[in-house]
Amino acid sequence: MESLANEYYKPILKWAGGKRQLLPILIRHIPDKFNTYYEPFIGGAALLISLYSLNKIGECVISDTNEDLYLLYKIIKENPQQLIDKLANLEFRNNKDDYYNARELFNSITDPWKRSALLIYLNRHGYNGLYRVNSRNKFNVPFGKYNNPGMPSPRNIMALSKIFQSCTIMNSDFEVTVKNAKKGDFVYFDPPYIPLSKTSYFTGYTNSGFDEKDQERLAKSFRELSNKGVYVMESNSNTDPIKELYKDFNVLEVEARRNINSVGTKRNSIKELIITNYSDA
C-alpha cells in the first residue's frame, strides 16, 4: 500500500458525539504504554485515527452495534478499492431530489457494497451527519442543505483501510467486545450520552438506544476491567448520576463543543467528563 501523508488520516463519516474537538485533551490523558487498544463504541473512529497517526497503535479491537457502520468499516478494511470505485460511480448529487432518491434506494436494498457507498453519501449530505432510523428500521434523516459537503477522497479511504489492517472489527455490544481485554491493554469507552434534556430529540444512534440500565452496565464493566489491570478511559456527560457511578475513579470536567444538538443552530459549549482508572504520568 502506498505511504500516505498524515492529512489523509481522518474520519470518513461525521458522527454524533464525534470526538474531534476533544482529541488534544483525550490524547493528553491516555496511558504512556499499552498493549491492545479497544474501542467498543467506535462511531467515526476519531481517537483511533489520531492514536494511529501518533504511532500508538499496535493491535486493536473496535466495534459498534450499528450494523451499517460495521459493514462499511469491514469493506474499507478488506476491499477499499471496490468501495472507491462504487463511490466514483454514484450518480447522486447535492440536491434534495437526489438525496431522497438515494435514501429510498438505501432503504430498499441489502447489497453491502451499495449500502456502504450510499451510507457515505447520506452521511455527508444529510442533516448534521446523523444516523437515525424509524421504528421499521428505515433511515429517515432529512436533507442537510450544505453548500459543498464533499465526499471522502480515495486517499482518505486508503488511509483508514491501512489503520483497519491492525484491527479486529466487531458488530457487538460493548461487554462482548472487551471480554478478552487483559492486564496492560487499554479500553476507551465513548458511549451514547444520556440526553441532557427531554427536548434532545436527536439522540438515538440505533433504534435500540442506550438507557440508564446500559450506563449502569457500562460502569460495572469499567470496574471489572479496572480490577483486571486494564487501563480504562471513558467520555461521558457531566451529570450527577454519571458522577455517582464513577465516584471511585478519576473524574475530570472538560469543555466540549457539542456538534449535534436538538436545534441545529444551538451549538453550545458544555462540560463533559473524562473518567480514568489510572493517574496521568
Ligand SMILES: C[S@@+](CC[C@H](N)C(=O)[O-])C[C@H]1O[C@@H](n2cnc3c(N)ncnc32)[C@H](O)[C@@H]1O
Ligand atoms: C458517542 S458515539 C461514538 C463516537 C465516536 N467516539 C466518534 O468519535 O465518532 C457512540 C456509538 O456507540 C454505538 N452504540 C450504541 N449502543 C451500543 C452498545 N450497546 N455497544 C456498542 N456500541 C453501541 C452507537 O452506534 C454509536 O456509534
